[in-house]
Amino acid sequence: MESKQLTTExxxxxxxxxxxxxxxxxxxxxxxxxxxxxxxxxxITALYFNVLRFNPADPQWPDRDRFxxxxxxxxxxxxxxxxxxxxxxxxxxxxxxxxxxxxQGHPDRxxxxxxxxxxSLGQGLSIALGMSLAARVDKKDYRVYCLLGxxxxxxxxxxxxxxxxxxxxxxxxxAILDFNGCQIDGRCEDIMGIEPLADKWQAFGWHVIQINGHxxxxxxxxxxxxxxxxxxxxxxxxxxxxxxxxxxMEGVVGFHGRAPTQEEARKALEELA
Amino acid sequence: xxxQLYQRDVYGETxxxxxLLDKNIVVLDADLSSSTRTNLFAKQFPDRFFNFGVAExxxxxxxAGLASCGKTVFLSTFAVFAAGRAWDQVRVSISYNNxxxxxxxxxxxxxxxxxxxxxxxxEDIALMRVLPNMNIIxxxxxxxxxxxxxxxxxxxxxxxxxxxxxKTPTIENKGEFKFGQAQLLTKGNDVTxxxxxxxxxxxxxxxxxxxxxxxxxxxxxxxTIRPIDREIILKCARETKLIVVCEEHNIFGGLASCxxxxxxxxxxxxxxxxxxxNRFGQSGDLDxxxxxxxxxxxxxxxxxxxxxxxx
Numbered sequence: 327m328e329s330k331q332l333t334t335e336x337x338x339x340x341x342x343x344x345x346x347x348x349x350x351x352x353x354x355x356x357x358x359x360x361x362x363x364x365x366x367x368x369x370i371t372a373l374y375f376n377v378l379r380f381n382p383a384d385p386q387w388p389d390r391d392r393f394x395x396x397x398x399x400x401x402x403x404x405x406x407x408x409x410x411x412x413x414x415x416x417x418x419x420x421x422x423x424x425x426x427x428x429x430q431g432h433p434d435r436x437x438x439x440x441x442x443x444x445x446s447l448g449q450g451l452s453i454a455l456g457m458s459l460a461a462r463v464d465k466k467d468y469r470v471y472c473l474l475g476x477x478x479x480x481x482x483x484x485x486x487x488x489x490x491x492x493x494x495x496x497x498x499x500x501a502i503l504d505f506n507g508c509q510i511d512g513r514c515e516d517i518m519g520i521e522p523l524a525d526k527w528q529a530f531g532w533h534v535i536q537i538n539g540h541x542x543x544x545x546x547x548x549x550x551x552x553x554x555x556x557x558x559x560x561x562x563x564x565x566x567x568x569x570x571x572x573x574x575m576e577g578v579v580g581f582h583g584r585a586p587t588q589e590e591a592r593k594a595l596e597e598l599a
Numbered sequence: 600x601x602x603q604l605y606q607r608d609v610y611g612e613t614x615x616x617x618x619l620l621d622k623n624i625v626v627l628d629a630d631l632s633s634s635t636r637t638n639l640f641a642k643q644f645p646d647r648f649f650n651f652g653v654a655e656x657x658x659x660x661x662x663a664g665l666a667s668c669g670k671t672v673f674l675s676t677f678a679v680f681a682a683g684r685a686w687d688q689v690r691v692s693i694s695y696n697n698x699x700x701x702x703x704x705x706x707x708x709x710x711x712x713x714x715x716x717x718x719x720x721x722e723d724i725a726l727m728r729v730l731p732n733m734n735i736i737x738x739x740x741x742x743x744x745x746x747x748x749x750x751x752x753x754x755x756x757x758x759x760x761x762x763x764x765x766k767t768p769t770i771e772n773k774g775e776f777k778f779g780q781a782q783l784l785t786k787g788n789d790v791t792x793x794x795x796x797x798x799x800x801x802x803x804x805x806x807x808x809x810x811x812x813x814x815x816x817x818x819x820x821x822x823t824i825r826p827i828d829r830e831i832i833l834k835c836a837r838e839t840k841l842i843v844v845c846e847e848h849n850i851f852g853g854l855a856s857c858x859x860x861x862x863x864x865x866x867x868x869x870x871x872x873x874x875x876x877n878r879f880g881q882s883g884d885l886d887x888x889x890x891x892x893x894x895x896x897x898x899x900x901x902x903x904x905x906x907x908x909x910x
Contacts, residue, residue, distance in 0.1 A: 388669070435696060441667050442698075446691045449660040453692060456664020463625060463647055463670065483688070486657035494649070 332375045334542045340410065341371040341542075345571045346598045347406035347419055353591035355423040358431065361581040363403040365506040365539070365566040366473060372545045373471060373502075374407045382412035385438045391468045392457045394441055396450020397475030397504065398432040399583070405429050405437065413439040448481025450474065451501060455487055458496040458559075469553070470499045477509030480518045485530070491559040492531030500552040501532075501561040504539065506568040508579050523563055532561045539564025572597055601768040604741025607705045610762060611636025613748040614673060618644045621752070625665055627651060627674035629658045635675035635705045659685040662700045663692035671699050671752060677711075678704035678720035678761060682727055693757050694730040701751045702727075706764040708847035709880040709888040710797060719880030724824055725852025727759040734758045735824035736778070737846075737854075739799035740767045743822060746776035754778060763797050763847075765885055770799060773820060781828040787815030790903050790910075791835035794845040795821045795854050798873075801889070802845050804896035809903055816903060824854055832861045836868045841910050843871045843903055847894060850874040871906055873899055 332340060345367050352358045374380075379391040395404050402422060409416045414428070414437075421427035428436045432445030442453050454472035461468050478484060491499055503523065511517050520526075524534045533555045537544040545564070552560035568582070569575025572594040575586075586594055617624050618640055629651045632638040641648035651658035655676055662672040675681075681704035682689070693700045707720045727733050734756060736747040744762060751758040773782050784799070785806050794802040799820050806816045817839055819831060835842060842862070844855040855872040862868055875892050889895040 392668075394664075442663060443691055443695045446687055448656075449663075449688055449692050452657045452660030452688070453664035453667070455657070456661035456666070457668055458664075459625075459649060459661065460665045460668030460670050463665075464668070483654075483656040483660070486651075486654035487661070490651060490654065490657055490661070493652075 334546070337372055337375060337542050340375055341368045342571070342598055344371050344403065344406045344410060346595055347409070348402045349572070349586060349591050349594045349598065351402050351406065351419045351422045352585040353588055354420045356585055357423060358402055358585050359399040359583050360575060360586060361508065361568040361578070362397060362400040362475060362504065362506065364570045364572065364575065365568045366400055366504040367403055367570065368540050368542060369502055369504065369545055369564055370403055370407050370473065372542060373549065374411050376546060377549045378471065379468065382439070385413065389466060389468055392441055392454070392470045394444065394450050394454050394457070395433055395473045396444055397447065397473055397478050398444030400473070401433045404433065404440070408437065408439040447475065447478040448483040451484055451487035451491070454499055454501070455491050455494070455496060458491070458499040459494065461498055468498070472499070472501050474501055474503045476503060476505045476507065476514055476520055479503070479520055488527065488530045488532065495557045496559045497556050499559040500549070501559065503561055503563045504566055505563055506566045508568040508577070508582060510582050512579055527561050527563070531558055533558050535560060535562045537562060537564050539566035540570055601771070603766040603768050605766050606738065606741055606744040606762040607634070607636045609741040609744040610703055610748060611639035613745045614640040615643050617748070617752055618647065621671065623669065623671050624752070625649070625670045625672050627658050627662055627672060629653060629655045629676045629680065631676050635703070637675050655680045655685040656688050659688035660692040663696055663698050666698035666700050667696070671701070673701045673703055675703045675705060677718060678707035678723045679718055682720060682723035682759070686726055690730055694732050697732045697756055699755055699757070701758040701760065703748070703760045703762065705762045707761045708763055708797065709875065709892055709894070710847060710885050711764045712885055712888065713882045715882040716879040721849045721875045721880060722852070723761065724848050724854065725856070728825055728852060728857070732757055733825060735761070736822055737761045737795040737824055738822055739796060739820050740769045742769055743773065743776060747822065750776070750778040761796060765797070767797050768800055770803060776822070779823045779826050779828060781831045782820040782822065784818040784820055785816065787817040788839055789815045790841045790843060790907055791817045791819060791839045792843045792845065792899065792903065793819045793821050793832070793854065793858055795824065796847055798845040798847050798894065801894065801896040802899055805899035805903065808896070808900050814903065814907060821854060824857060827857045827861065829861050832858055833866055836862045836866045840868050841906060842868060843873060843899065843906070845873040845894070845899055848874055850876055869906065871902055873902055
């Protein structure tokens, strides 16, 4: 099922709405990860509304494109996008992290549209690789997208997967790296340097696309370019701002894993009005 | 002299049979395909075989990705790497997702021999047993390896199947293999011996020797570790009041622990553990190692005799 393409302006508005939902969900839950949810919001909004092929009425449609969120802590973003795409009612978002909810603190297959659990970092690119190989075995033309965190690439298993995706020439696979520069304990460069990222992925045999991860036109162009690349996987290294869209969260390490208070949420929603 | 087979030869041949029957089967390995014998499948079905190189964590999570798309995935490496190196991937990506991934781990136990401790998995059953959704089979010989593989292929969900490196003599008259249902190999009411894997052969020799000494031992082949056959354990506990468990694994967390847990909660009787007593392995040949770690048929025989007198 091909969804209606949104204009860049419409995507920007949708991303804003998704950011509002993220703030509301997290304030309601009282815990969770706003920083990395907000930083990847533009990337994933564009992916679901203009790129990904899926049918919310038939989540198991065999020809659907696959998306896997390897940085599972950003699941409020995923849940908001899934609800906005029609996978489940928006009211469910406010059960996030509550007992009995289909919206667990980290991704779980209970949630319609979630293909695999995540939460232990470093496994998702391998899962995406498996999906990519399944398409090859089944001779299907679906594409596979995987969102990685920048702190996450400190996991060695990411590089096992990076090596293998290139070895198997997975040109139906596109990784998206949310390069917001922050991790729980501080700035990536202070905790464990990850640069030069583009050189590393290039050296591993990937087609690298570097963009501003908050510029909708650049995001759409990157997805379009990735689709044209043959015989190698693509990675979009997207420079982003942690907590993007809420002034007092932007670039603030502390908002990696702390939910906004009710008062902070009120202020954030004012900014995102 | 009984027929002697490598379990992994039987595994490789069974994979080829399965590959012919079911196009949905995909096989993965991590640079050990000639040892695990997945190379037989690779040769016949190159489009459905992927070698991941020396990268078990990636292989394990990629198996989950394949399974998420409806594939039945068999994957192999040595037991130390399958259960140990990639445990978190098995936990989150396979077991938690409840995906249809069959981990067939070879070279388990001290009978790996000369390669020594780093390659002798003595903890793998314990590591796999604590994972919800995980089914575990430890086949006793070559033919039972085929039964185990077929059962795993026919049963949806994750499996851990533990195979040895060395040849095992084929045990005759085991009866039909039913996943989750242990096999009664010999009748007797003086003591129950419960064994799995290559230790079934050692136990069988011990039981025959005991019979010559007037001790009638009941021998159970507990090929399925999870779900454990509770009924047969409790029946044996009630009827023989003494159980000796034999496994080529640490005495912590393996088959003996399964038996302990069942009897302790329901019908406490004495359970004696024959296994590796909280040590690592070492290099040596098969007989030397069985003797050193008190896993030989003679050890089983002596242990039964020593405890039967205290009954």
